[in-house]
Amino acid sequence: MIERFIHAVAVEDPGPEEPAQTRDRLRDLFPPGATRRMTQLGLVIGGVLHPLDPRETDAIVYASTHAETRALEAYLASFPNASPMLFQTSIHPSAVQQVLIAWERPVGQFFPLAGRLQIVAHAVQTALLASGSRSILCGGEERKPVLLGQGAGSAITFAFALALTPDPAGALGALALAGGGAPDGRLLLCDFFAAVRDRRPLRQAAAPGLELILSWT
Amino acid sequence: MADALLVRLKQLIVDTLKLDDLRADQIPDDEPLIGSGLNLDSIDALELVVQLEREFGIKIRSSEETRAILSSVAHLAAYVRAHAPPEKLLPLP
Amino acid sequence: MAPPDSQPLRLRATGCRTALGDARATCAGLLLGRRALELLPVLGSEGGDPVPLAPLPGRNLMETAPPAWLSCLDELAAEIPPAPWGSARHPVFVTSSNFGVGSLYAVQRTGDPRHFATGMPFATVEFIGARLGWGTNVTVVSHACVSAHVGLLLAERGLRAGLADRALVFSFDFISPFVTGGFHALKILNGGMPAPFSARATGSIGLGDGAAFAVLELGQGGYRLSAQATHNEMHHFTGNRPDGAGFATCLAPVAAAAAGRRLWIKGHGTGTLEAGRLESVTLASVFPGAPLVSWKGSLGHTLGSCGLVELAVAIAALDSGRTPGTIAAEPPCFTDTVAIAPFANGGFDGVVLASNAFGGAHAACLLSHD
Numbered sequence: 164m165i166e167r168f169i170h171a172v173a174v175e176d177p178g179p180e181e182p183a184q185t186r187d188r189l190r191d192l193f194p195p196g197a198t199r200r201m202t203q204l205g206l207v208i209g210g211v212l213h214p215l216d217p218r219e220t221d222a223i224v225y226a227s228t229h230a231e232t233r234a235l236e237a238y239l240a241s242f243p244n245a246s247p248m249l250f251q252t253s254i255h256p257s258a259v260q261q262v263l264i265a266w267e268r269p270v271g272q273f274f275p276l277a278g279r280l281q282i283v284a285h286a287v288q289t290a291l292l293a294s295g296s297r298s299i300l301c302g303g304e305e306r307k308p309v310l311l312g313q314g315a316g317s318a319i320t321f322a323f324a325l326a327l328t329p330d331p332a333g334a335l336g337a338l339a340l341a342g343g344g345a346p347d348g349r350l351l352l353c354d355f356f357a358a359v360r361d362r363r364p365l366r367q368a369a370a371p372g373l374e375l376i377l378s379w380t
Numbered sequence: 381m382a383d384a385l386l387v388r389l390k391q392l393i394v395d396t397l398k399l400d401d402l403r404a405d406q407i408p409d410d411e412p413l414i415g416s417g418l419n420l421d422s423i424d425a426l427e428l429v430v431q432l433e434r435e436f437g438i439k440i441r442s443s444e445e446t447r448a449i450l451s452s453v454a455h456l457a458a459y460v461r462a463h464a465p466p467e468k469l470l471p472l473p
Numbered sequence: 474m475a476p477p478d479s480q481p482l483r484l485r486a487t488g489c490r491t492a493l494g495d496a497r498a499t500c501a502g503l504l505l506g507r508r509a510l511e512l513l514p515v516l517g518s519e520g521g522d523p524v525p526l527a528p529l530p531g532r533n534l535m536e537t538a539p540p541a542w543l544s545c546l547d548e549l550a551a552e553i554p555p556a557p558w559g560s561a562r563h564p565v566f567v568t569s570s571n572f573g574v575g576s577l578y579a580v581q582r583t584g585d586p587r588h589f590a591t592g593m594p595f596a597t598v599e600f601i602g603a604r605l606g607w608g609t610n611v612t613v614v615s616h617a618c619v620s621a622h623v624g625l626l627l628a629e630r631g632l633r634a635g636l637a638d639r640a641l642v643f644s645f646d647f648i649s650p651f652v653t654g655g656f657h658a659l660k661i662l663n664g665g666m667p668a669p670f671s672a673r674a675t676g677s678i679g680l681g682d683g684a685a686f687a688v689l690e691l692g693q694g695g696y697r698l699s700a701q702a703t704h705n706e707m708h709h710f711t712g713n714r715p716d717g718a719g720f721a722t723c724l725a726p727v728a729a730a731a732a733g734r735r736l737w738i739k740g741h742g743t744g745t746l747e748a749g750r751l752e753s754v755t756l757a758s759v760f761p762g763a764p765l766v767s768w769k770g771s772l773g774h775t776l777g778s779c780g781l782v783e784l785a786v787a788i789a790a791l792d793s794g795r796t797p798g799t800i801a802a803e804p805p806c807f808t809d810t811v812a813i814a815p816f817a818n819g820g821f822d823g824v825v826l827a828s829n830a831f832g833g834a835h836a837a838c839l840l841s842h843d
Contacts, residue, residue, distance in 0.1 A: 247426040250655030255615040263707035278613035279595035285612040372561025
């Protein structure tokens with residue numbers, strides 16, 4: 164089993180809030196003028212990273228299944244005069260980059276993951292295997308349930324961030340991966356977020372050979 | 381009397397880049413647009429270029445040319461006057 | 474047996490596809506000075522300014538449903554040593570910058586819902602995995618043009634943690650109007666042919682199709698990745714710190730691992746000016762005298778696949794005994810270490826491979842061999 168201990172947790176659960184409202188609510192976390200180009204996903208990711216105070220020595224793992232769906236759709240709509248800003252913003256892992264560039268915070272290890280059914284297991288594995296004393300596991304989606312009229316987008320906006328270290332002293336909880344588990348293990352990002360938000364324990368097969376164990380003290 | 385093209389360009393900058401905290405008349409004529417007190421960067425510059433090309437029918441070829449043209453609003457106005465078709469320079473209705 | 478964290482990381486197999494063919498054909502073409510890039514309309518069949526592109530032969534930028542590039546992946550996958558890929562002990566790391574985003578462009582242009590099956594990254598990977606018979610232990614890495622390096626690093630960590638017996642890193646990026654339109658809007662895909670590391674008045678890039686794989690395991694012999702490193706400046710989306718510190722920070726651990734070796738360097742070198750200057754000057758400082766090449770002047774920038782495509786080509790170059798030079802580079806170059814012509818590589822015992830990406834992301838690795 165590989166395990167790390169949770170020393171900080173932050174969540175953003177803004178409900179049906181529109182991007183403009185999110186911008187008004189979170190603008191003070193960023194330098195003046197920075198939020199005019201930020202997406203809702205970037206803003207809520209900033210909302211959860213801010214209290215964790217990312218440092219250059221951290222490993223940051225970022226997971227998002229749908230990523231910048233609004234920017235992506237707006238970029239496509241800008242053709243034939245393609246918008247360079249929307250192109251830039253629509254490329255994964257824009258959300259974390261929007262935040263850390265606004266704060267001018269370099270980071271040595273940054274691992275952005277996409278995927279769907281096993282994204283949580285693989286993001287957790289990446290965070291647990293990162294070198295260095297602290298990993299930040301973060302992720303989120305922005306609400307855009309119908310992309311290009313075809314469905315497939317997130318029904319809710321959310322974000323989470325966990326600071327993980329090898330030190331159990333004073334921990335809020337623990338996050339571990341154990342071997343075994345069903346070969347068709349899966350865990351969606353939104354379900355992991357809900358467990359973190361509600362401080363619920365989790366124990367389930369999250370990928371082939373990987374059982375995820377989330378516990379709280 | 382203010383140069384009508386300068387006024388138009390300044391409003392285009394505010395509108396295109398969503399500079400909600402700035403009025404067009406607060407943009408200086410002769411200061412650099414990029415890397416100055418306006419806090420605009422190269423992506424803002426390129427976004428402006430897309431709008432300038434669409435509105436004035438000009439063609440800017442490279443990121444190096446972009447930097448040179450946007451060295452100030454006055455410089456931009458001179459470039460637009462020199463390269464835009466005359467009908468694109470008529471006042472907007 | 475030595476513990477996993479001290480065993481060498483071996484490249485059991487590598488392969489690639491570019492507009493010039495497989496790894497061996499690509500290397501041979503580069504050695505002959507062939508340039509795959511040609512001036513094509515930026516929006517494919519929808520027209521637009523002519524820009525340097527290198528799609529796979531016969532491939533139209535406008536995506537079909539299913540995508541025409543799937544046959545390229547089928548061919549490439551046939552070279553992968555058989556294993557229960559995607560099972561618990563045989564993880565797959567799929568790395569790309571754009572995945573099937575060309576299909577999203579096609580949805581938007583045509584309204585044909587069939588394109589959506591491969592539009593989102595997860596959908597593209599699930600589609601490919603099912604087609605190639607993989608299990609679901611597939612990590613999807615999306616970090617723009619350093620994606621392949623990140624996949625290699627995550628694969629190594631899984632192996633050293635004892636979580637896998639072998640790992641497959643599978644990387645691809647196929648150009649589409651979504652991507653070409655975007656880089657054209659950034660004014661760096663601008664009709665000029667790229668000349669990597671050349672001190673010109675205007676910087677230009679080209680874009681190309683690319684796909685590659687690497688099978689990694691712990692063990693002795695053959696080609697090895699002896700060091701891997703990353704760094705993310707988070708200074709600006711499209712620019713680097715002007716002092717080059719971001720490049721140097723990433724290269725430092727690789728330089729330490731390479732001490733005492735005679736090296737050549739495969740740089741990122743897309744053809745942009747400022748990044749090219751910073752990269753070549755920093756590489757010359759960290760690895761004095763090491764000849765520097767980039768192949769993007771021929772192949773174009775293959776985006777998220779470039780790290781693995783160019784690793785496969787580097788291995789083909791080592792097998793052939795000659796390293797292709799920096800095609801289309803024009804003197805004066807930013808440093809005198811830029812190798813414009815091909816050179817014999819038999820006297821070297823290591824290769825540093827570096828890639829960079831938006832956000833000031835940097836990645837580098839040391840390829841060593843017996």
